[in-house]
Amino acid sequence: MNWDWEKLQQRNRQRKSGWEPGSGGGGPTPPDFTKIKEALNKWGDSRLILIILVIIMVGWLLTGFFRVEPGQVGVVQRFGAVVHVTEMGAGLNWHWPRPVGQATKVDTQQIRSFEIGFTRVEGRKRVNRDEALMLTKDKNIVHFEIIVHYQVQNPEEYLFEIENPEEVIKTTTESALRSAVGTLEIDRAIVAEGLSRIANNTQDLLQDLLDDYNSGLRVVNVRTERGDAPQEVRQAFHDVVRAMEDKERLIHRAEEYREDIIPRARGARAQRILEAQGEVKRFGQLLVEYRKAKGVTRQRLYLETIGDILPGVNKIIMDKDAAERVMLFPDGKGVRFETIETER
Known part of the structure; x- marks a missing residue:
């Protein structure tokens, strides 16, 4: 059976190739097109x-x-x-x-920002008391709100040196702000000068910390949105602040008055000293003349003194004999004649 099956397969192959046993001599064997087709199919795949x-x-x-x-x-x-x-x-x-x-x-040109002490939700301001309340140097509680603007300076450091840069800069800012507030007493921290000083100190300290972290961020600006006493005691602190401002204003006004009056007083003093020295010198010269001719000098001094006094007085001075021959006109009413004996 095995032999017959092999014979049958051989005969079928011969038929497919177009050759039958006993059909003729020993010509060349035809090509196997099945293999060629299989090769072409493989090449197409x-x-x-x-x-x-x-x-x-x-x-x-x-x-x-x-x-x-x-x-x-x-x-x-x-x-x-x-x-x-x-x-x-x-x-x-x-x-x-x-x-x-x-x-x-x-984006290295975009100015980014965030808030400390409050947030904005749908255009409305919502206070975050956990961030806003902090201690001053004299252990008083104050309420501070700030806005920080920053931008990316070094993109490599920003991407690879720290994880979550936005969260890092926010927590670092809160730390820097608390440190800056802690350097001032409350009566200095919540006035205009103190608010500006705290903003500047916060920006400087924050930039130093970010540089230490190699964050690749640059702080553009720190603006104090609010610095005040807590809500519960705010009115009392406002009264204290107003009193302090009045005190500073009065002190400033007094200093201005001092700067104005002291130079004038010094100038008047110098002038009076010079005048006194001039009078001393003049009287010294008169003393010399008086010793030479006492009567003449006395008369001259008298006349000079009367000349200083009488210009504002309605009087006429003339010789005794001439006075007896003077005719008074109606507008001369009230003129009083007084005879003064003078030494000849």
């Missing part, structure tokens, strides 16, 4: 697979294109390491797609 692989490869490479908008930079990584940072607003760029590489865009 391989070509299709190759085309699919090429399409997938091209599509994968195309995913590496990215656009850097104005104000942004692109941080390009390859196998996790930073290979380069694009220029700001560089436009269309390419990087090796994932998982080989990736690119992260960072």
Whole structure:
């Protein structure tokens, strides 16, 4: 049976190839078209697979294109390491797609902001007392609210040196603010000068801490939104602040008056000293003349003194004999004649 089955298979193959036993001599064996067809089918399958692989490869490479908008930079990584940072607003760029590489865009021109002591929900202000209440140098409780503006300065540090930069800068700001408030007494902390000083100190301390953390962030501005006593004692503190402001205003006014009156008093004193010295000198000269001619000098001094006194008095001085011959007109009523004996 085994032999017959093998014979039958051989005969079938011969029929398919177009050759029968006893049909003729020993010509060349015809080609096996079945094998050729199988080879062609295999080549077609391989070509299709190759085309699919090429399409997938091209599509994968195309995913590496990215656009850097104005104000942004692109941080390009390859196998996790930073290979380069694009220029700001560089436009269309390419990087090796994932998982080989990736690119992260960072906006370095955007001014970001957050609040300490309050939040805004749907346009309404909501106070956060846990953040807002803090202690001053004299152990009094104050209520502070500030707004911080910042931007990314170093995109590499911003992305890879710290985790969750927004949370880090907020907690660091709260710490810096509490330190700045703790350097002033309450009566200094809640006045205009104190609020400005606290804002400046907070900004300086915050920037130092962020630089120590290599955060890649730059503090643009710290603005004090509110600095006041707690709600429960706010009115009493306002009265104290107003009294202190009145005190400062009165002190300032007194200092202005002092700066005005003291120079004038010094000038008047110097003038009087000079006048006195001049009088002393003049009387010294008169003493010398008086000793030479006492009568003449006495008469001259008398006349000079009378000349200083009488200009404002309605009097006429003339010789005794001439006075007896003077005719008075009606408008001379009230003129009184007085005879003064003078030494000849």
